[in-house]
Amino acid sequence: MLWDVFCQVIDNFGDIGVCWRLTRDLAARGHTVRLWVDDASALQWMAPDVRWATRGVHRVGTLGAITVHPWSAATVADDVPEPGDVVIEAFGCNPPEAFLARMARPAPPRWINLEYLSAEDYVERSHGLQSPVWSGPAAGLVKHFFYPGFAARTGGLLREPGLIAAQDAIREDAALSAATLTDLRIPHQPGERLASVFCYAHAPLASWLDALAAEPVPTRVLLTPGHATRLGEAWAHARTAAGTPPAPHLHLTPLAALSQPDFDRLLACCDLNLVRGEDSAVRALWAGRPHVWHIYEQDDGVHAAKLDAFMARWMACWPAPLARDVSAWWRAWNGLAPWPDALPAWPDPTGWGAATLHARAALQAEPDLVTQLIAFVTRSG
Known part of the structure; x- marks a missing residue:
């Protein structure tokens, strides 16, 4: 046709x-x-x-x-x-x-x-x-x-044939994941947890980076072009100006613009993906990795109900404490609640990671x- x-x-x-x-x-x-x-x-x-x-x-x-x-x-x-x-x-x-x-x-x-x-x-x-x-x-x-x-x-x-298998191959094979990062020209060290950020201009990225700086865990945050890179660079400059530069275990890496297939591969490589809007949110679901959704903000506030409806459906079968903690982060990230005192652990293969794969399997059945x-x-x- x-x-x-x-x-x-x-x-x-x-x-x-x-x-x-x-x-x-x-x-x-x-x-x-x-x-x-x-x-x-x-x-x-x-x-x-x-x-x-x-x-x-x-x-x-x-x-x-x-x-x-x-x-x-x-x-x-x-x-x-x-x-x-x-x-x-x-x-x-x-x-x-x-x-x-x-x-x-x-x-x-x-x-x-x-x-x-x-x-x-x-x-x-x-x-x-x-x-x-x-x-x-x-x-x-x-x-x-x-x-x-x-x-x-x-x-x-939207889920093209072969997508899940390709994402799982990267997610389940550390060597393939490392090779993929090299192919994408993204630096990464063994033992370093990896997060990607694709967000709108009002994301509370500084609050999250402050929390990461306080955790003694080697972490690399990959900042997509635009708002994420600008917010990350502003945070680093503010810390330096205040005499508290970013901790040596926390690395911010601005990214070049990626094609859609390369962006999908990036999501599969990361331990955590902070995504925005509709397209990248769906791709984060299929990547099978824990994620946080920055929903498109609307003047009349209807985005709050839309976010709550998705969280209720996505986390329906999760353990109650995990759903509560992840939901609190999602709402704070979207400016709908105060910043949580503590954030869910990641990577957490038996907790957030397992719940993500379970929820993805339910969607994949349709x-x-x-x-x-x-x-x-x-x-x-």
């Missing part, structure tokens, strides 16, 4: 990150995909294997059965190609009117609104519902809501998102 995936980059990298993983997974399963995006700049480092060339007045990217087109190329009626078999609007981005008009044909494509990820109850009630269009160029067409999720009555999570999406669009009606 031919799929048209529409993506608008509203903030940060989550929109294009999710859409690119979806696009690559569809192509890997034998489908042809056109990705229409208003800002493809993140693909330069997220997907460096894409080849770019100018076609007419537009710059188009190509990777196998995938082509990446600028959003503007779907806005002029005379330039809009025949829509494919399936049209996906990611996160309710509303495809251009000129493209919608081309969809209004005797046999219109299946039209899917791929929604945001949540563990809240409304997802199971809303998944698969129809949304008839009553006005505009798409009048008479019907789109369906497709909700990712963590329960059987949702669309599942069909992945692309498998469910293909089945959904090929059903009649």
Whole structure:
């Protein structure tokens, strides 16, 4: 089938990150995909294997059965190609009117609104519902809501075939993990615990680094580009200015931007992953390592309920003391509670580590998102 995936980059990298993983997974399963995006700049480092060339007045990217087109190329009626078999609007981005008009044909494509990820109850009630269009160029067409999720009555999570096996191979083999870090050009010493940080600007990273500095455990903190690196460097400078430089056992390592496959490998190597948003949070689940989620903050505060809903589902079968302690850290990391007096131990293979793998196994038992999406669009009606 031919799929048209529409993506608008509203903030940060989550929109294009999710859409690119979806696009690559569809192509890997034998489908042809056109990705229409208003800002493809993140693909330069997220997907460096894409080849770019100018076609007419537009710059188009190509990777196998995938082509990446600028959003503007779907806005002029005379330039809009025949829509494919399936049209996906990611996160309710509303495809251009000129493209919608081309969809209004005797046999219109299946039209899917791929929604945001949540563990809240409304997802199971809303998944698969129809949304008839009553006005505009798409009048008479019907789109369906497709909700990712963590329960059987949702669309599942992005998880390409072979991902878990590849992550477990790194996680379970110290030599392979060390070789992977070397390949990623990340310094690491034997006996040194390893954490990655990918966060928003308001993360209380300084409080956590203060706690690490007070623990006499060799630790290396890997800081992703942007907010994490800036916060880490600001903490180190403040400590030095105050006459209390970082402890010799604590090393901060800024990272270069990583492609999506390399970021996945990094998560599998680390003893702890602090991740943000939707895309990296799901990848942290599949890495099988303890993690802390920095949820995207919303002005109306609804992110708090979203975080609580996910913690309740993710930690449902954990020992109560562990769930309490990890939840306290998650809430503090998201500015929803005071900083805890003590943090859960890591690495802890029989505690937090074992609980993480148990929770992951429950999610892995559900069909992945692309498998469910293909089945959904090929059903009649």
